[in-house]
Amino acid sequence: xxxxxxxxVEAADGAVxxxxxxxxxEAYRILVERYRRQFGRYAVSLLGDADLAADAVQEAFIRAxxxxxxCREPDRFGAWFYRILTNQCHTVxxxxxxxxxxxxxxxxxxxSRERADAGxxxxxxxxxxxxxxxxxxxxxxxxxxxxxxxxxxxxxxxALLDVxxxxxxxxxxxxxxxxxxxxxxxx
Amino acid sequence: xxxxxxxxxxxxxxxxxxxxxxxxxxxxxxxxxxxxxxxRPVPAVPRPRHMPNxxxxxxxxxxxxxxxxxxxxxxxxxxxxFVARQTAPxxxxxxxxxxxxxxxxxYVRFELAAPAARNxxxxxxxxxxxxxxxxxxxGVGGTWxxxxxxxxxxxxxxxxxxxxxxxxxxxxxAQVADGFGVTNSVIVVSPxxxxxx
Numbered sequence: 001x002x003x004x005x006x007x008x009v010e011a012a013d014g015a016v017x018x019x020x021x022x023x024x025x026e027a028y029r030i031l032v033e034r035y036r037r038q039f040g041r042y043a044v045s046l047l048g049d050a051d052l053a054a055d056a057v058q059e060a061f062i063r064a065x066x067x068x069x070x071c072r073e074p075d076r077f078g079a080w081f082y083r084i085l086t087n088q089c090h091t092v093x094x095x096x097x098x099x100x101x102x103x104x105x106x107x108x109x110x111x112s113r114e115r116a117d118a119g120x121x122x123x124x125x126x127x128x129x130x131x132x133x134x135x136x137x138x139x140x141x142x143x144x145x146x147x148x149x150x151x152x153x154x155x156x157x158x159a160l161l162d163v164x165x166x167x168x169x170x171x172x173x174x175x176x177x178x179x180x181x182x183x184x185x186x187x
Numbered sequence: 188x189x190x191x192x193x194x195x196x197x198x199x200x201x202x203x204x205x206x207x208x209x210x211x212x213x214x215x216x217x218x219x220x221x222x223x224x225x226x227r228p229v230p231a232v233p234r235p236r237h238m239p240n241x242x243x244x245x246x247x248x249x250x251x252x253x254x255x256x257x258x259x260x261x262x263x264x265x266x267x268x269f270v271a272r273q274t275a276p277x278x279x280x281x282x283x284x285x286x287x288x289x290x291x292x293x294y295v296r297f298e299l300a301a302p303a304a305r306n307x308x309x310x311x312x313x314x315x316x317x318x319x320x321x322x323x324x325x326g327v328g329g330t331w332x333x334x335x336x337x338x339x340x341x342x343x344x345x346x347x348x349x350x351x352x353x354x355x356x357x358x359x360x361a362q363v364a365d366g367f368g369v370t371n372s373v374i375v376v377s378p379x380x381x382x383x384x
Contacts, residue, residue, distance in 0.1 A: 037211070041209040054212050058219055061224075062224060062227075125201040126207075130205060162318055162319050170351075176195070180198060183198070
């Protein structure tokens with residue numbers, strides 16, 4: 001059955017999952033496109049490498065397809081897929097043996113406090129944050145990236161992670177404190 | 188404070204700059220995924236597990252009048268003892284209750300001694316690492332436990348203490364690093380029970 005453009009816009013996750021399970025494999029493309037767009041940059045952020053992220057996302061989609069029958073809440077496919085993707089990213093990181101070539105925070109930017117106060121070059125800021133993110137716990141990093149890189153609301157994050165919004169606010173707060181300390185110490 | 192405000196602003200500016208530098212993954216990825224899944228069988232929906240009437244009676248919540256509370260509590264305790272004894276990780280015999288499960292699913296009991304914990308949950312590859320879907324019950328002396336039906340195979344897991352502290356299982360078959368500086372515990376389930384080596 002062909003995938004119509006209207007499907008891409010309107011079809012709810014649960015309806016698409018049921019179509020796939022009913023034998024309409026082509027409908028799976030709707031979910032792949034939808035969540036490649038939503039989580040692609042998140043994967044790049046976790047892995048620090050677009051090629052590794054593409055491999056992880058592709059493998060996660062294939063795994064999700066193979067076990068789609070065990071997705072207990074098809075309407076929450078996104079949250080289910082998110083966990084598969086996160087674990088796949090962890091596996092890829094372990095298998096690849098290394099993260100990106102991590103730049104020490106103190107080498108990633110800032111040469112003077114005055115310059116920080118005046119505003120850093122965007123590239124330097126990004127590089128320093130990238131290096132600092134590597135020093136967070138996995139939970140803090142995940143929460144910070146979802147909040148400030150993906151710009152999700154706490155309600156969206158709570159649905160995605162199956163953690164209360166209050167707990168996530170605390171995680172983000174701690175992540176910010178840690179990042180401030182790491183980036184501040186590197187000045 | 189001026190310093191905090193400045194740091195917060197810098198942090199958010201850094202996040203925006205960092206986000207702008209992250210590339211979108213190419214749409215060609217969709218084609219690659221579809222090329223693979225077209226060659227795969229349509230995923231099957233697992234058959235719903237059928238519970239025998241006696242087992243259903245034991246596990247379904249029901250209202251209890253006070254006069255029956257003590258004998259029913261005793262019956263429930265016996266039932267739990269039976270299940271735990273037959274399905275504890277170290278038990279290898281085929282349990283009568285487990286015979287109602289698919290052949291490739293085994294009951295496994297998880298325990299963690301955490302007297303100071305307010306709550307403990309189990310997160311692993313078998314529940315998509317959900318932090319709240321499998322909640323342990325507190326027992327005497329602060330030992331928390333839960334019995335879970337696991338499919339045969341290797342699973343990774345951790346305990347989540349008070350909703351935020353991830354703890355590996357000190358009694359696990361093996362421990363593996365997840366690449367984020369975190370150690371996951373490993374459990375291997377065979378058709379005859381939990382494999383320990």
